[in-house]
Structure formats: structure tokens, C-alpha cells
Amino acid sequence: MTRATTNAAPWRATILTLHPGMFPGPLGHALSGSALARGDWVCEARDIREHGLGRHRSVDDNPAGGGAGMVLRCDVLAAAIDAAAAADDPRPRLLMSPRGRPLTQARVRALSAGPGAVIVCGRFEGVDERVIAGRALEEVSVGDYVLSGGEVAALVLIDACVRLLPGVMGRAESGDAESFEGARLEYPHYTRPRDWEGRAIPDVLTGGDHGAIARWRRAESERITRERRPDLIGPESPEGTAPIREIERR
Structure with missing residues (x-):
């Protein structure tokens, strides 16, 4: 039995990214792809650059205090988050980050049992610290290594959650x-x-x-x-x- 057949709301993943074409990506295949087609879960990729500034839709700027790389602006990212999720949206707001708490199976189970997640994919050197606090982002890490951006980490997190949704695995005991x-x-x-x-x-x-x-x-x-x-x-x-x-x- 699936969420679709029980009239339960589908598990919703809203991903904020500079590369929306990466989604659903591999999640559109195999078990997660079948579940997506059935309506057990929803994958919504939203382009942060839609809220960029000026003619070139700028989303980043030089780091305060100097240093290499660029930093995602707090005002741009906050606008993207606000457009994607209302203030009363019950879904947790996650920021994929190597400095976050390690993703655990217990956390995955808790997320899969809820309504879904709003997932922010960072790029460049990082995200302005003020938007992390201002929009209550929970930093999550998928391992002690650094990726080019949060998109691959988001795919990992979503896959881990979707496979636990009722009806996605053929037999519930398959994962026990x-x-x-x-x-x-x-x-x-x-x-x-x-x-x-x-x-x-x-x-x-x-x-x-x-x-x-x-x-x-x-x-x-x-x-x-x-x-x-x-x-x-x-x-x-x-x-x-x-x-x-x-x-x-x-």
C-alpha cells in the first residue's frame, strides 16, 4: 500500500539549487522513480538564480574579510527559501553541508515519516551564515569529505528517505x-x-x-x-x- 492509495499526502522534497536540471536525475529511475511516477513522493527543484540580483541574476559575492572563492548571498537565498516554503510549512529546512551533523539512519527514518523536506544545496565557498540562522536551516552532512555542491548530497538524502516510504520496497522487511x-x-x-x-x-x-x-x-x-x-x-x-x-x- 502506498501513500497514493491511502490518500495520504505525498512526501515532498523541495530542492533549492543553482542546478535544477540535476533533479530528479537518478531518483527518476528504479524504486524511487517508480514511486515518483505513482505519486508517492514529489520532487520539486527550484532555481535559486530566479531570485538573483540585477541583469545577470547575481547570487554570490566576495567573502567579508577577504579570502578565496565566493559566498551565496543571504538576501538571495532567503528570498528563494521564502518563495519555496511558507512560514507555517511543517517540513524541516536542511542545508547540505560538510560541517553539518552526520546523516544517520535514525534521522532518515524520522524524515521519511514526516511530510518531506526543504533542501538547500550550497555552492562556492559556502552560504552566508546569517541566512542559516535567519531561516533556521539544519546543516546535514553525508560524510567527512567535500563535494562540489550540495546537489549530490541531496540526492543521497532523498534516496535514503524515499526507499523507506510505505510501499516503495516490495517487502517492508527488506530493510530490516x-x-x-x-x-x-x-x-x-x-x-x-x-x-x-x-x-x-x-x-x-x-x-x-x-x-x-x-x-x-x-x-x-x-x-x-x-x-x-x-x-x-x-x-x-x-x-x-x-x-x-x-x-x-x-
Whole structure:
């Protein structure tokens, strides 16, 4: 069942960008594209430059105090935000920024359960700090690296949210065992052929013992987490084992 079939309002993503042609982009394909066609969610890309100043629709200026690059003007960006979302719009206002709080699976779930998001994509050296405060923008990061602009980060955030909307994934439980949904990274997956280049599917997965399969998957999940993300392992328990704490996507 989808939002469209239940008469619920579609999840709305309004993206403020200097490059509206980047949307929906890859989100117009596969699961998110099918959901978009069904009306489960709405993708609205709005050009910040429509609110630019002068004949050339200028949107940026030199940084106060000097320095390299240019900065998006607060008055231009504020005008774009005000035109895109009314003051009483309940959707959170997000600014994709490498200095923002890391995007987590818990935050994604909260966003997907709401009415959508207004997403600002920065460019140049950054955004005038005053508009961040003046329009209550929540800075969000998709990782500890820098992109050319916020558009790719916005695509990541939207994809993560849309796939969790009711009816988008074929089976609701499809996402339950994924990495960052529980207390560990995901276990390995296999499919046919049974033997490939001298590598065989583990016997436990073909033996039909579902209890043994569940135990193997949990053990593999814990092993992979300890090997690849030891930072996610919690403090030692009284029994001497190190339980893996609840984790969220960075």
C-alpha cells in the first residue's frame, strides 16, 4: 500500500539549487522513480538564480574579510527559501553541508515519516551564515569529505528517505536486516551458482536449517563489524564479551 492509495499526502522534497536540471536525475529511475511516477513522493527543484540580483541574476559575492572563492548571498537565498516554503510549512529546512551533523539512519527514518523536506544545496565557498540562522536551516552532512555542491548530497538524502516510504520496497522487511538498521553491519549474501571459481556457498546456507542459518548470519554480522568498524563496538560486558552497540548511518 502506498501513500497514493491511502490518500495520504505525498512526501515532498523541495530542492533549492543553482542546478535544477540535476533533479530528479537518478531518483527518476528504479524504486524511487517508480514511486515518483505513482505519486508517492514529489520532487520539486527550484532555481535559486530566479531570485538573483540585477541583469545577470547575481547570487554570490566576495567573502567579508577577504579570502578565496565566493559566498551565496543571504538576501538571495532567503528570498528563494521564502518563495519555496511558507512560514507555517511543517517540513524541516536542511542545508547540505560538510560541517553539518552526520546523516544517520535514525534521522532518515524520522524524515521519511514526516511530510518531506526543504533542501538547500550550497555552492562556492559556502552560504552566508546569517541566512542559516535567519531561516533556521539544519546543516546535514553525508560524510567527512567535500563535494562540489550540495546537489549530490541531496540526492543521497532523498534516496535514503524515499526507499523507506510505505510501499516503495516490495517487502517492508527488506530493510530490516541491512547495515545500520540494527546493532551490526550486514551479513554476507550468496546466490547461484553454488560453486564459482573455486568458491562455494557456505554449506549452512543450503542445509535447510533456518535456526542454524540465523545463527550463522548473526555471527558473520558481528565478525564483519568487529573487523571493519571496531569503533562501533561498545564497552566490554561483565562476561568479557564486547557487545556491539546500536549504530546509525554516517
